[in-house]
Amino acid sequence: MTRHFAIDLGAESGRCMVGVLENGRLSMEELHRFPTRICTIREEYYWNIYRYFDEILTGLRKYVEKYGPHLDSIGADSWGVDYCLLDHNGEIRNLPKSYRRMVSQKPYEVMEERFGKARLYERCGIQFLDFNTLNQFIQETEQDKDYLADVHGILFIADAIHYLLGAKPACEYTAASISQLVNVRTKKWDDEILAAFGIPESIKTPIVFAGDALGRLSDSIASAVGLEPGVKLIAPAAHDTASAAVAVPALSGNSWASISSGTWSLAGVEIDQPVTHNASYRMNISNSAGVLGKTLFLKNIMGLWIIQQCKYQWEAECPGLTYSQIVGLAEKAESFKAFLDPDDLRFFPPGNMPRRISDYLNDTGQPPVNPGNTGQMARIIYESLALKYRFILRRIADTCGISLKTLHITGGGTNNRMLNQFSANALGIPVVCGPKECSAMGNILMQAYGCHALSSLTEIRRVVRDSSKLETYMPEDTDMWEEAYGRFCLFLDSQDISSLPG
Numbered sequence: 001m002t003r004h005f006a007i008d009l010g011a012e013s014g015r016c017m018v019g020v021l022e023n024g025r026l027s028m029e030e031l032h033r034f035p036t037r038i039c040t041i042r043e044e045y046y047w048n049i050y051r052y053f054d055e056i057l058t059g060l061r062k063y064v065e066k067y068g069p070h071l072d073s074i075g076a077d078s079w080g081v082d083y084c085l086l087d088h089n090g091e092i093r094n095l096p097k098s099y100r101r102m103v104s105q106k107p108y109e110v111m112e113e114r115f116g117k118a119r120l121y122e123r124c125g126i127q128f129l130d131f132n133t134l135n136q137f138i139q140e141t142e143q144d145k146d147y148l149a150d151v152h153g154i155l156f157i158a159d160a161i162h163y164l165l166g167a168k169p170a171c172e173y174t175a176a177s178i179s180q181l182v183n184v185r186t187k188k189w190d191d192e193i194l195a196a197f198g199i200p201e202s203i204k205t206p207i208v209f210a211g212d213a214l215g216r217l218s219d220s221i222a223s224a225v226g227l228e229p230g231v232k233l234i235a236p237a238a239h240d241t242a243s244a245a246v247a248v249p250a251l252s253g254n255s256w257a258s259i260s261s262g263t264w265s266l267a268g269v270e271i272d273q274p275v276t277h278n279a280s281y282r283m284n285i286s287n288s289a290g291v292l293g294k295t296l297f298l299k300n301i302m303g304l305w306i307i308q309q310c311k312y313q314w315e316a317e318c319p320g321l322t323y324s325q326i327v328g329l330a331e332k333a334e335s336f337k338a339f340l341d342p343d344d345l346r347f348f349p350p351g352n353m354p355r356r357i358s359d360y361l362n363d364t365g366q367p368p369v370n371p372g373n374t375g376q377m378a379r380i381i382y383e384s385l386a387l388k389y390r391f392i393l394r395r396i397a398d399t400c401g402i403s404l405k406t407l408h409i410t411g412g413g414t415n416n417r418m419l420n421q422f423s424a425n426a427l428g429i430p431v432v433c434g435p436k437e438c439s440a441m442g443n444i445l446m447q448a449y450g451c452h453a454l455s456s457l458t459e460i461r462r463v464v465r466d467s468s469k470l471e472t473y474m475p476e477d478t479d480m481w482e483e484a485y486g487r488f489c490l491f492l493d494s495q496d497i498s499s500l501p502g
Contacts, residue, residue, distance in 0.1 A: 268298025
C-alpha cells in the first residue's frame with residue numbers, strides 16, 4: 001500500500017486529494033477544497049499562489065489528522081501557460097498574471113515577422129491561442145523592454161507550487177510543452193525560438209518528466225504540518241490536461257477520443273508521434289505532451305467556463321442555484337432555438353455572460369433570449385458545446401487517420417448528464433463518462449509510477465478502470481441531431497470562423 005497527496009489546481013477551485021493504492025485499486029478522498037478565483041489588482045488579473053500555498057498546508061494538516069505522519073509522495077498539477085519568473089537569488093519575482101486578461105493581436109504579427117508562424121508550429125507543434133506563454137512574453141516585452149532582465153528561470157503554476165514546497169527549480173515537460181518555447185521533437189527549450197523573440201537563455205529552467213523525483217518536502221514544512229521528514233516530491237503531469245489523459249479508462253487501440261471536461265474542454269486523441277504537417281497547422285491543432293512518450297493531439301474548446309460565468313450572474317437573482325437545477329430548467333427549454341460558437345472571443349473574459357450571450361444572439365441575427373431565461377440560455381450553451389465537440393473531433397480524427405468508435409469524457413463535466421447525452425447524440429457514438437476527478441487521479445497514479453508502485457501506462461489505466469464507476473451514454477435522436485449539426489456548420493461558416501487566430 002502507498003499513499004500519495006495530489007494538489008489539483010483548476011481555474012475555479014483547488015483540491016487536495018489523498019490516494020491510497022492497494023492491490024491494484026485506487027481509493028481517493030478529497031481532504032480540502034478552496035477557491036482559486038482570479039484576484040484583480042489595479043485592473044490586472046493575477047493568481048495568488050501564496051494563498052494557494054497556505055491552503056495546501058491546511059490540506060496537509062488534514063491529511064496528518066486522518067492518516068498520521070507517513071506520506072509517500074506529493075505532486076501538483078494545474079492549468080497551463082501562466083508562469084512565474086525567478087530572479088538571480090532564485091526568488092519568485094512576481095505573482096503570475098492570469099491568461100484571462102485580454103492579450104492583443106500584435107504578438108501574431110511579431111511571430112510572423114521574426115520567425116514565421118508555420119515554422120514556429122513545425123518546431124513546437126502547439127495550437128495558436130491568444131493567451132499562450134509566448135504571446136504573453138511578446139506583449140510584456142513590447143510594453144516593458146526590461147521585462148526579462150534579471151530572469152534566471154521560469155516556473156509554470158504547478159512547478160511553482162513544487163518549488164514553494166521545497167523542490168529544486170524544474171519545469172515538468174507537459175506544462176513546458178504548451179508554452180511554444182519547447183521543441184516538440186527534442187523535448188528541450190528551443191534556442192532558435194528563444195533567440196528570435198529576445199528571451200534570454202537564463203530562463204531555461206531544467207525540464208523534467210512525469211514520474212521524476214523533484215526532491216523532498218522541506219523539513220520546516222514537514223514539521224509545521226506534522227509529517228515525517230523526507231516526504232518525496234514527485235512530478236506528475238503538471239499540466240492538468242495531461243494528468244487527466246493519464247486517467248482515461250481506455251486499455252487498448254486508438255479508435256477512441258477523449259474530452260477533459262471542465263472550465264476548458266480539451267478534446268482530442270492520443271498518438272505516439274507529433275503531427276505538424278500543413279493540414280494540422282491549418283486546423284491549429286496542438287501536439288501537447290502526454291506522459292511516457294505520448295502526444296495529445298487536441299484542441300482547446302471554451303468548455304464549461306461559459307455556464308460557470310452565467311451561474312455567477314444567475315445566483316444574484318436566485319441564491320443557491322445549483323448546476324442540477326440549471327439542467328432541470330434546460331430540459332424544459334426549446335431544442336436548437338439558437339447556436340453560439342463557444343470559442344468566440346467575446347466569451348473569453350470574466351463578466352456578465354448572460355448579457356453577452358443575449359447580445360451575441362442579436363448580433364448574429366438569431367432569435368432573442370432574455371439573459372434571465374436560465375433554462376433556454378443553458379440549453380443553447382450545452383447544445384452548442386456538444387455540436388462543437390463533433391465539429392472538432394471529427395476533423396482531428398480525419399487529420400491523423402483515426403476512426404472514432406468511442407468518446408471518453410472525464411472531469412467535472414461528467415456530472416452534467418444533459419451535456420453527456422448531447423455529446424453522444426451529436427457524435428453518434430457511445431460516450432463513456434468517468435472518472436470525475438481525473439486530473440487528481442492521473443496525478444496520483446504518476447506519483448505511484450515515480451515511486452515504482454506501477455510500471456506502465458497500460459497498468460495505470462487498468463487501475464483506473466478497476467477503481468472507477470463508469471457510465472455509458474448511447475446516441476439518441478440521431479436524425480434530429482444530424483439536421484441540427486448541418487445548421488450549426490452553416491452557422492459557423494456564416495461567422496467566418498478562422499482556424500488560425502491572428
